[in-house]
Amino acid sequence: MSITDMTSMAEAQSDLRSEINKRLERLILGVSDYCYQCAKCTSGCESHKLLELEPHQIVALLKRGLIDEMVNSEIIWTCMSCFKCKERCPQKVPPVDILFALKNLTVLTGKQVPGDYTQMLQSVMSIGYIQDRQTVPTRSGDTVKREDLGLPVLSGLQDPNGFQNIITASAVEKI
Amino acid sequence: MKLALYPGCLMPTEQYAYEMSIRETLPLMGVEIVDLPGFSCCGEPLKSINQMLTLHMSARNLSIADREGIDLLVPCPMCHLALSEAKNILDGNGEMKKRINAKLREEGLEYIGKQRLFHIIDLVHDEIGLDTIRERVKKTLPDLNMAAHYGCHILRPSEMGRPVDSENPRKMEAILLSLGVRSEDYAEKLDCCGGPLLPNHPETSLAKTGQKLQAVSEQGFDGMVLACPWCQKMFDSKQTKAAESVGSRAHVPVLYLTQLMGLAFGIDDAKLGLNLNLSPVDDLGLKGEVE
Amino acid sequence: MERIGVFVCHCGINISSMVDVESIVERVRELDGVVEAKSYKYMCSDRGAQIIKKSIEEKGIDGAVIACCSPRMHEPTFRGVAEDGGMNPFTVEIANIREQCSWAHDSRERSTEKAMKLVMSSVAKARLLEPLERGRTPVIPNALVIGGGIAGIQASLDLANEGFRVYLVEKDPSIGGRMAQLDKTFPTLDCSSCILTPKMMEVYHHPNIDLMTYSEVLSIEGSIGDYRVKVRRKPRYVDVDRCTGCGDCVTACRMRDRIPDEFNMGLSNRSAIYIQFPQAIPLKAVMDSETCLFHRFGKCGDGPLCVEACEAEAIDFEQKEEVAELNVGAIVVATGYDLLDPASLHEYGYSRSKNVITTLELERLISSSGPTKGEVRLPSSGERPRSVTMIMCVGSRDETQCSWCCRIGCMTALKQVILLRENLGEEVEINILYTDIRSFGKGYEEFYRNVRAENTNFFRGRPSEVRIRNEDIRIDIFDTITNKLFEIRTDMVVLVPAVVPRADSGEFARMMNLSRSGDGFLLEAHLKLKPMDTFVNGIFIAGCCQGPKDITDTVAQASGAASRAAGILSKKELENDPLIAVVDADLCSGCRICISLCPYSAIEPVVETMAGEEVVHAEINEVLCQGCGACVAACPSGAINQMGFKDNQILAMIGVLNDCSDAGGLK
């Protein structure tokens, strides 16, 4: 017995599907199965008009088990994480969290991570923050540093090496 | 009231005006700010990479507050979301708490979960109270109608309890009113600033910012008031680019709620980092005499 | 009991496929006191009944254990069989070996072992059962109907036509309920008042109906056959015998057009003295003392204008609230429903724009007796809307609001499409944003088909929010049919709100001792088989108080409830179930723990003089007691026994199940 998507010849990946659902439950976030495709999420999706993200479609594909189609698609990286889909879903389905799960899955399978995420991750690993202190412009055309503004010294990590080891372990861990 | 300031990433590394205005205004309202060593990123910006990492990072910051037995002031909505979500997961899932605590133990930390989290808005509105604000006001601000922008992550998801009503937030408006500033409703109030798309879709991200700026501008607001460093980065620091990306010539003064409070309290604008705002805040005519 | 018969049912193969019935028969035959053991394929059939009766006759059995399905299903059947055969019906014990054995397990061997134990434990109990007699109560042949909407009207008429006296209590000044607010009804497009008003008139003139409008039930005591009900009759400040319903007082009132009119959903204003609507029954004025100047301030200009205007001299400021006491044998509850306040879904803009309204408000706008005399106009400006957009399932099928389907929303919206076209002409643009169209009733799908033929834009999807900038309303809707996001600019938005229980339904249910389901509607005794019954004998439910339904279903259920009530009222007396709690006065020391606990107020302290001293003990009214057992569990001195479930009987069962008979302790 099997169900095949005749456009891509893909078959349902039910194991992955239940893994994602289990993960959603574990994080007390909800269950995707309740979706009845009212598309309230997509009607209000901040990314839809600009990048054509269709959260209801993501949930539907997950229900069908067509995970690879999404993992291999750029579309999952277009979410603005505004949480409107989750907030307004009449069935308490969290498309935004499903998208996070799919992105995590993509990273775990070793696929290329788009944009500046890698850089932010490296920065966090080394100094604990996504970026180091910046020199910023003023309206009058000057530039200033944090130190110039009378702000206290930003305390860094107490044990950077230890932190790095522990965080690295977490960064590759499954939920 | 004593609170540890959880700075997050953006505020202490580039959104200096937010931090300056917080450090200036809160002590005037009876809040003592404590700086604790060892904080790091909340993990939320890396949630797309690995949610476990986010949870761990949030938990480690929370456990630093647990160690000191102090509540946290979290001025960044994104951090506030991450920490709230972590609390929600760890308090509701014993197995996960054990797992995370095993990691934290390597740093000599433990998540207990005693700390409360405050954002600026609920701190001022619910804890300090509007009466106190009215008492502190030293200066009559010009007659302004400012668009309030909360930032998605302080509104949603409401299920884990956010500082404000997710669909009809009124606390920022109430605070503004007690400073003598009007804030009318507008249809786009709950819309995103576009910021989270910046890492991988910078152009779309700016377009989103531009659209909202245009909407605010069209509806005749005098400016925008914010309480999120990411949104400020988009609406203020990147305003020109954002407006250009949607072919708009929006010219919208944008400032932090805490900056506006500081000005009404009669604090010198330099101490509030007002010269770090790149949007045309001078247009608001805020630098009047203290009464 | 000393001579016990055990009857094991195969239930076709429902039991016998998983339980070795014959081995049970063989084993129990050896038990003390068992003089008969038989099995049969369908023990509940007539043939099965003959087997049991034959055993009573030939073997003289005085107790029976029936091993079959759940006692909820067939306990009454077998008690009846035993009684027919001449045995005391209350010495019958059911061992449930279907739901608790054969259906629940997949090992025949272990399922048989469990069934064996259950049957043996029932035999142990049967040995200790006592024959019980039913008490009898006379029936008061009057009925109370609570709620004067279409359900209450129908139930009242049915009962009154059967010859019973009916008290119809309605909280509003007029009967008619929600149906009176509607313009037309689906799918026939009958004018709502044209079909309702004759029924209202019939109620008003029926010799067997006592109509009590502007009244509320205060309290209820007693039980099936003999309820005593107190009804608060609010003062109308108008002598109804004199009032002719001319309306002169209404036009004269100084507060004219200054008080939001509830009947028109606040879309128009009324006076402080008013007639609820033109077809009101009774057509009598009513004075709202909270807004009447004379009531509030003790003076109204130089003198109340209503008094001056009333030629019939019907105004009476001295009227007082009265409490009527009724005695009835059965009650029909038909208290109706509320609509969800759409303000709870802030994103849909109900509290942000006057031009976002509900279906019921639109109904009033369309109605010729409504605030605009039947012209659909924008509440903000009074102009004709050029475009109307209906959003379905507002709060319905929504886990954050109401998880259930409102059952009337789709058809209401489709009906209103037709009415809007009639009203605004063919050129009006109508958009329907729906999740699923549910047109399940007779003639409904055909109606939907007709509406589809009209020039109506159906969008399959839900909007996330309604954006309002002054008069400008915009809705983004992703249509899953075309897979496109549309922006709709529209003049008026009509929300189809969820149907919810009456706001006071919790309080009302507590007062009536009725249960509610998780959704807050009144709970029926069995959704399929006893949909009109409640868990309180003699109280029936009809219409939307039990759950959302359309007028067709409401009327059917109302007639059903009336017929259930008539079944009781037509009897001279009722038999009481003897499986109730009984106080042993010799053991009761009157601590009163049981008294406040009884959900049926069946327990009272009784003072007696014993050996010259006054002693108090509890006494249970056998008619009121429903045998729930709350007092039995609570009695700290063990002075209350549950007939048919006495400690020694239950312990005997536990003893067998545990293979341990030592209950231990100090006796």
Add this chain to the structure above:
Amino acid sequence: MPVTERKLKFAFYWGASCGGCEIAVLDIDEKILDVAAAADILFWPVAVDTKYSDVEAMEDGFIDVCFFNGAIRTSEQEELAHLLRRKSGCLVAFGSCAAMGGIPGLANLANRDKIFETAYLDNPSTSNPGRTLPSKESRVKEGTLTLPEFHDRVRALHQVTDVDYFLPGCPPPTNLILEAVNAVIKGELPPKGSVIAPEKSVCEECRFEKSEKMLTEIRRIYEVEKVEDRCLLEQGIICLGPATRGGCSARCLDAYMPCTGCGGPTPNSMDQGGKMISALASILGLEGEEALPDEEIERLLDGIVDPVGTFYKYGLAAALINRRLEG
């Protein structure tokens, strides 16, 4: 020979008990003289120097009535229970300890090892550097000394041997003692196994007014500023009166102290503490219970400090669930 025609032969013994029951016997005051006139006391370790061997020498059933107080904790007590059973025509479980284990029965919340650890090792006021524990046999240079065995569990008298009558109370009220003695003297004994006390609960004898029982809160007696003259339970104070057999004239309540249950369960009650827990659960937070949040329910229940000590102060050893199982 009917008992009334000759002088009766009485015996008294104490097992695991505080000695209060012995005093209670003396509390019958001058009526002790009537007893002395009617009966000879053959065995009474607290007052009469009869040896065990003397009792052993009696023929079976020689003693007419033996009043046995105290629970069974040691092998010596158990042995004497059997011995006195054999030698007595009628064995009366005298006092709450003999009748249902009494306060010593609360030791069933621990076992022998735990008790020894607490009593001989962990107790802050104990100095026992050698960590010496009592043992059944100790060798000294004079020979071997023995101690009775300390059982793992405390039992009521009827859990060890056959008992004819129960006379509960801590201690039994004098009027009930007299009633029992008189019944014996007159030969008007109730059926075997009876409890010599009224059938109704303490509430019957309590003078306080009773009305609605709907508790919103549980309070300990010291938390109540002024205890009113009405049912203590209605004032939120846990009183075991309704679950306890009367006969005591509700004397504790007369002194504004709640009944703690020494009279034992009422005739139709299997488990005194269980009955009281069930009753309390029924009336606690009765109004609006279904709407109470879990934390509020927790808070209400937290008002019951030491539930076992409250509901099973005297009855644990003989209760349905009568000891802690290790594991």
